[in-house]
Amino acid sequence: MEKSKRYEHIYKQLQELLLKCEDKEARMCSIVAVLHHKMEKFFWTGFYCLRNEKLIVRTYQGPVACMELKKNMGVCWAGINTNKTIVVDDVEQFPGHIACDSRSKSEIVLPLHDENGNVYGVLDIDSKDLAAFNEVDAFWLEKIVALI
Numbered sequence: 001m002e003k004s005k006r007y008e009h010i011y012k013q014l015q016e017l018l019l020k021c022e023d024k025e026a027r028m029c030s031i032v033a034v035l036h037h038k039m040e041k042f043f044w045t046g047f048y049c050l051r052n053e054k055l056i057v058r059t060y061q062g063p064v065a066c067m068e069l070k071k072n073m074g075v076c077w078a079g080i081n082t083n084k085t086i087v088v089d090d091v092e093q094f095p096g097h098i099a100c101d102s103r104s105k106s107e108i109v110l111p112l113h114d115e116n117g118n119v120y121g122v123l124d125i126d127s128k129d130l131a132a133f134n135e136v137d138a139f140w141l142e143k144i145v146a147l148i
Contacts, residue, residue, distance in 0.1 A: 007140035010038055011147075018147050027148050029059045035125070035144070036061040041132045042125055043104060047112070048076050049121030055080065058121070066100040074098035079109035079122045085138045089131040101126070108133040110141050112148060 014034055018027050028047050036045035046060020048069060055069040055076055069076050073096040079086050088107045091097045104126035112121040123145050127133065 003136050004140070006038065007136070007144075010034055011140060011143055014144060014147055024148055025059070031123075031144060031148070032059050032061055035141075041127045041129055043128045044101065044124070044126040046125075047121055047123055049112070050080070050119075055121075062126070063101050063103075066098060069098055075107050075109045076122050076124050079111050079124075080119055083111050083119050085110045085142060087133045087135075087138060089133075091126075103128050105130045106132045108137055108141065110138070110145050112145055 014031060017030055017034070021027065032045050032047065036042050042062075044060065044062030044065065046062065046065060047058040048055045049058050050056075054071070057065045057067050071077065072081065075086055075088055075091070075094055075097065086109045088094045088097075091099070091104055091107050094107075106127045106129060108125050110123045111119045112123065114120050123141060125133070125141070
């Protein structure tokens with residue numbers, strides 16, 4: 001199935017599923033589970049959230065994650081600090097990349113916003129393939145995180 005159509009199907013599924021619960025954590029858990037199991041190139045799928053100015057792992061699926069990411073280092077902090085979606089074709093080329101698992105080759109990070117528009121975390125997705133993510137992923141994943 002074409003990537004955009006797959007995302008459209010996932011988005012509709014999540015819209016219905018997330019109506020059943022208003023809790024952010026529960027919504028994040030469901031988003032991670034659906035994305036991780038429906039998108040074949042997703043190797044690690046999860047959330048990192050700010051807590052006391054630290055970026056701490058939350059719900060995720062995939063291999064064991066770094067529990068806390070060094071401040072202002074790596075792709076996740078870049079997403080926090082720029083408040084923008086970041087697509088990295090080759091993580092080895094990203095300055096300050098944090099390698100929680102050496103099998104990760106590419107990454108996409110999307111900022112999460114609270115009701116006031118403040119960034120409180122990121123959705124982080126890694127792939128074992130180089131250049132696994134593009135503007136189609138960015139478009140649909142931004143819509144999906146807005147459902148939280």
